[in-house]
Amino acid sequence: MHYRYRPESLCQAPETLSEDVLYVVGGLYGNALALDRIEAMAAAEEADGRRVKLLFNGDFNWFNAEDGLFSEINRRVLDHDAMLGNVEYELAHPSEGAGCGCAYPEFVGSEVVARSNRIMERLQTVASRHSDIQSRLANLARFRCMIFGGLKVLVLHGDPESLAGWGLAYETFIKGNDDQLTAWFRATGADVMVCTHTCLPLLWQGVVDGSPRQVLNNGSAGMGNLLGDSRGLIVRLGTTEPTEAPVAGLGVGQAQLSLLPVNFDQGAWLTQFDSLWPSGSDAEQSYRERMVSGTSLSTDALYFGTGVLA
Numbered sequence: 090m091h092y093r094y095r096p097e098s099l100c101q102a103p104e105t106l107s108e109d110v111l112y113v114v115g116g117l118y119g120n121a122l123a124l125d126r127i128e129a130m131a132a133a134e135e136a137d138g139r140r141v142k143l144l145f146n147g148d149f150n151w152f153n154a155e156d157g158l159f160s161e162i163n164r165r166v167l168d169h170d171a172m173l174g175n176v177e178y179e180l181a182h183p184s185e186g187a188g189c190g191c192a193y194p195e196f197v198g199s200e201v202v203a204r205s206n207r208i209m210e211r212l213q214t215v216a217s218r219h220s221d222i223q224s225r226l227a228n229l230a231r232f233r234c235m236i237f238g239g240l241k242v243l244v245l246h247g248d249p250e251s252l253a254g255w256g257l258a259y260e261t262f263i264k265g266n267d268d269q270l271t272a273w274f275r276a277t278g279a280d281v282m283v284c285t286h287t288c289l290p291l292l293w294q295g296v297v298d299g300s301p302r303q304v305l306n307n308g309s310a311g312m313g314n315l316l317g318d319s320r321g322l323i324v325r326l327g328t329t330e331p332t333e334a335p336v337a338g339l340g341v342g343q344a345q346l347s348l349l350p351v352n353f354d355q356g357a358w359l360t361q362f363d364s365l366w367p368s369g370s371d372a373e374q375s376y377r378e379r380m381v382s383g384t385s386l387s388t389d390a391l392y393f394g395t396g397v398l399a
Contacts, residue, residue, distance in 0.1 A: 092252035096276035100234035113324040115285020119153025120311030147174020147246035181227035192253035204371035238344030243279035258287035313383035321351035
């Protein structure tokens, strides 16, 4: 119940951003090499005269189940702006029987769920030795709403009803969710929803009540998202074109909305990952193949919508 919120309450008092570029970083998963690259990308944009804001929308912890890496990831992320993901919530508020707090839908196998719960148990043991970090995580917001480039942008971890919701998951768009999208856009008043949590990326565009609306889900910043591609992805909102070529994007009024690749040092990250999660470990079984080979998605498969919903 602590994960739940009402869609109509999410954008009642949006903040106005003054920056030229907003990076929304979801699913870093404890990958410090990806964080190095993201910060370098932001620095390159700033060198071109753009003001850049980084907002981490949850699950920046996951594979960093070691004291040094746990401290590094949280210190660096919290030097920027951050929100809760279900992982951070369960680290800040550990409760028996909650597992990873992932709220996996039925199409996720029970063995994946069990491994995720054990990963969380190991990570919670590390977090319990860092009460200062737990306290900082406990104070993070579950959602953010802001005005950027003339658009009302709602940044979530899961969906407009739950921190761990799967209503904006790739699989849900495949199945069809027009009625739910219409209801959520009407209730929130958002022009753009940005989310993560559900592992696979997507970019949706449609029209609700005569106004264009968009959804961007970055999948994961810390591991591969596309077929044969080990790069992470982040969401970039900018008033100018991105410096680096996006894998997918849309132009909306004054804003450019993009899924931007994170080309981190894959070899160095795999060396670190393998030392923490050797062959046969829970994280290795669930994630290493994706880290190396990406997913089954082509770039063309990322796009949904373009219809009039209401």
